[in-house]
Amino acid sequence: MYADESYPPYSYVEYGQLKGVYPEIFQKIFSQMPAYSVRMVPVAWKRGLLLLEQGRGFALFPPYMRQEERPYMSYSDPVLTEETAVFCLSEVAAFRKRGQWPDDFAGLRIATNFGFATGGGKFEEMVSHHLLLKDEGPGNRSNILKLLHRRVDCYINDRLSVLWEMDRIYAEFPRLQKTVAIAEMGTIRRENAYLGFTNLNPAQFPFKEDFVLQFNRVLRGMRERGEIAEILLRYQRP
Missing domain, CATH: 3.40.190.10 (Periplasmic binding protein-like II)
Structure with missing residues (x-):
């Protein structure tokens, strides 16, 4: 297994x-x-x-x-029921409505995990029409680090998973918490695993x-x- x-x-x-x-x-x-x-x-x-x-x-x-x-x-x-959420750089969030996913995120670079179909059908459609860019990474930690180093604008994944790993990274690199602010911008969906x-x-x-x-x-x-x-x-x- x-x-x-x-x-x-x-x-x-x-x-x-x-x-x-x-x-x-x-x-x-x-x-x-x-x-x-x-x-x-x-x-x-x-x-x-x-x-x-x-x-x-x-x-x-x-x-x-x-x-x-x-x-x-x-x-x-x-x-279990998991809750997929979107997290963005605070400077990106300041100029985006907290509303419709994925329409309000057009033009942004969105990180996802390899093989994870978390963004939904319309998200994938917008990617195929180059209305936003999907940036796939191997896992939670690598994608959060990309976000904290401003290599992507947002990251979508399970809410608990992102918060858990973000706490671990901030404990390891306290400077990042002081210099880069991340905003949770809402729930995309709730799904059973x-x-x-x-x-x-x-x-x-x-x-x-x-x-x-x-x-x-x-x-x-x-x-x-x-x-x-x-x-x-x-x-x-x-």
Whole structure:
């Protein structure tokens, strides 16, 4: 099972260890699935998608549901609801209305993560018509650093993830907090995140149907007992 290696605090690598909200949730789920032994392997997000698209990987977390863009993938029950937000340089925000996404951001350079379809259909349409520029980067940290060094105007990603990583960067580079101001300019959308499974190569994964049934059953029980919310709370900003 593959995990995004650069999506803190949800799923990330620190000192060679996979950490985060999803690994913690899934480890607890798998401990209640004694018929299965599961290894979670961190990879770059785009590579994880490719492994499922080629039928070489069994599962990947945490995708949003993109049935048209990723017909090779099926999904578990929703695990968490994430909130995608847009963050911009304060000098850019001062001259933009806090309104319609993505129309009010025309002409700007917007950072996104490789393989993340977070901006929506109209955003991609505006990119294709050169009404704004999409600047893809390998992960949260690299894109926030681009924003803090004014190489892009805005960055879109999960709100908790951006705030978490921004706090870590400011602690590491206090000067940046004093010299570069970032403004949160609103929520783009709220979306469920899942455990995604390949639809290809069924002979290699004959246990898939049973695995998904057991996974969903344990997940529902944890949610009903408040265990999912309890894990997420530990990663919230103080």
